[in-house]
Amino acid sequence: MIDKHKQRAALIALHSIIVSARNDAYQGAPHAGLANLLDKTEYLLILMLEEDDNTDRFLRALTALCEKHRCMVALRKYESEAESEPDT
Numbered sequence: 001m002i003d004k005h006k007q008r009a010a011l012i013a014l015h016s017i018i019v020s021a022r023n024d025a026y027q028g029a030p031h032a033g034l035a036n037l038l039d040k041t042e043y044l045l046i047l048m049l050e051e052d053d054n055t056d057r058f059l060r061a062l063t064a065l066c067e068k069h070r071c072m073v074a075l076r077k078y079e080s081e082a083e084s085e086p087d088t
Contacts, residue, residue: 002048002055009081010048013062016074017041033069041063 002010005038021037044061059078066075 001050001053001056003053005085006055006058007048008077009078009085010044010058012063012081013074013078014044016040016077017065017069017071019068020071037065037069037071038068043074065085 018036018041021034021041024037025034040061044058044065047058047061062078063075066072
């Protein structure tokens, strides 16, 4: 799981990644790259579902995915939304 105050931010980032992957597919991106992007996205979902607190691991994995696949907008959306969430 990830911190409950960051779950919305995580879902917004995952949505952005899926939109990016769909756009890449329409642009004819190589299948191997898209498969890797989807594999990494699936891993992020698994981190959210596990019982242990994976908030830091989620952010590290999201950052690595976004850097590798040039979808930094997803990371910016996560950070922006996470900052706007209350810490209570």
